[in-house]
Amino acid sequence: MPLAKDLLRPSLADERRRHKKKRLVQSPNSYFMDVKCTGCYRITTIFSHAQTAVPCGGCSVILCQPGGGKCKLTPGCAFRRKQT
Numbered sequence: 743m744p745l746a747k748d749l750l751r752p753s754l755a756d757e758r759r760r761h762k763k764k765r766l767v768q769s770p771n772s773y774f775m776d777v778k779c780t781g782c783y784r785i786t787t788i789f790s791h792a793q794t795a796v797p798c799g800g801c802s803v804i805l806c807q808p809g810g811g812k813c814k815l816t817p818g819c820a821f822r823r824k825q826t
Contacts, residue, residue, distance in 0.1 A: 773823050777805050780818040787824070788813070 757765050772791045779786065782800040792813040796805045806813040815821060 775821045775823050777815065778820045779803055779805060780816070788821075 752766070762768060762771050772789065774787055774789055776785050777788050777796075778784070779798040779801060781803050782798065784798060784800040786796065786798060786805060788796050788806055790812050792806055793808050795807050796813075797803065798805055804816060805819055806815050808814075
């Protein structure tokens with residue numbers, strides 16, 4: 743009787759649900775991102791799990807607040823994930 747799940751080739755969705763240490767290839771859940779300020783349109787690099795509030799360098803608007811795990815972006819801020 744064959745298995746219902748392929749253990750050697752799990753789907754991408756199954757791998758993302760797993761804990762970072764229990765994946766086939768270990769990888770972190772955190773990343774750096776470029777955030778664009780809504781006031782002056784300056785781009786700032788922020789860590790996804792920042793533990794302090796990050797102000798904009800140009801106009802001192804708060805770009806993100808710590809949220810326990812991942813930081814919460816200010817509404818209206820655009821972001822993109824940086825490629826390593």
